[in-house]
Amino acid sequence: MHSFGYRANALFTFSVTALAFICAIASLSxxxxxQNPSAEIQILNINRFKKQSYENDEVSLTLDITADLQxxxxxxxxxVFAFVAAEYETPKNSLNQVSLWDAIIPDKEHAKFRIQTSNxxxxxxxxxxxxxxxxxxxxxWHVMPKTGKMFADKIVMPGYSxxxxxx
Amino acid sequence: MDWxxxxxxxxxxxxxxxxxxxxxxxxxxxxxxxxxxMLIYAGGVVLAxxxxxxxxxxxxxxxxxxxxxxxxxxxPKPQVVAKKRFSKK
Numbered sequence: 001m002h003s004f005g006y007r008a009n010a011l012f013t014f015s016v017t018a019l020a021f022i023c024a025i026a027s028l029s030x031x032x033x034x035q036n037p038s039a040e041i042q043i044l045n046i047n048r049f050k051k052q053s054y055e056n057d058e059v060s061l062t063l064d065i066t067a068d069l070q071x072x073x074x075x076x077x078x079x080v081f082a083f084v085a086a087e088y089e090t091p092k093n094s095l096n097q098v099s100l101w102d103a104i105i106p107d108k109e110h111a112k113f114r115i116q117t118s119n120x121x122x123x124x125x126x127x128x129x130x131x132x133x134x135x136x137x138x139x140x141w142h143v144m145p146k147t148g149k150m151f152a153d154k155i156v157m158p159g160y161s162x163x164x165x166x167x
Numbered sequence: 168m169d170w171x172x173x174x175x176x177x178x179x180x181x182x183x184x185x186x187x188x189x190x191x192x193x194x195x196x197x198x199x200x201x202x203x204x205m206l207i208y209a210g211g212v213v214l215a216x217x218x219x220x221x222x223x224x225x226x227x228x229x230x231x232x233x234x235x236x237x238x239x240x241x242x243p244k245p246q247v248v249a250k251k252r253f254s255k256k
Contacts, residue, residue: 001173007220011180015212018188022208025192026201075199146201 026076027148033074039067039139039155041084057130059123059162063101065139066114072143073108080105081142086123086160088135098123132164172226180219187211
């Protein structure tokens with residue numbers, strides 16, 4: 001501590017280390033928060049269901065998505081990334097997941113919403129397996145913290161199915 | 168800065184930073200505001216810098232007592248003796 005530079009360096013190092021501790025504590029405090037998100041999805045309409053010019057099946061849907069993700073937000077949350085995926089099984093793949101819609105939720109106020117929309121991304125199968133197919137719609141979310149580990153979870157909603165014939 | 172001052176400075180710096188860190192976490196968690204936590208901690212760092220880094224006069228209250236020159240002359244420095252070379256017979 002004999003010179004200005006020495007003291008400045010010591011203070012800088014110690015303060016950055018303490019900052020790391022503070023951020024770790026902030027991140028750990030997330031484990032104590034109570035989280036109970038909920039969601040519900042209805043398919044309003046199947047707009048189009050066809051083969052793409054002798055290639056793969058494609059579906060266009062209109063979805064009605066209701067979700068309450070407010071309890072996921074803590075003081076250490078930067079944003080929540082949510083997306084809806086259709087999941088189904090085919091002979092070729094044991095699990096197909098096709099992302100239909102997503103959104104970035106920046107704060108708690110926007111986390112409780114109801115939205116009616118057609119699928120943001122195209123629902124295209126690898127093949128011709130979608131006629132009469134039963135599938136799950138799953139709402140996934142990734143909680144991105146300000147400091148610390150990102151964690152992800154989902155709600156699986158089973159029981160949706162596609163028509164037996166092309167429209 | 169004298170030795171006593173250096174010791175005080177080191178302790179002060181660590182205490183100030185630890186306290187501002189603890190206060191920052193507690194207040195930030197209570198107000199659910201990450202920003203508050205960061206601002207309090209930044210304030211604490213600035214305070215610690217202002218208190219400990221510059222060479223304030225109160226860190227120089229216990230200066231080293233160097234030997235008086237007149238006293239030093241009474242005790243001459245030992246002379247360097249020319250090295251004996253040991254040669255093999």
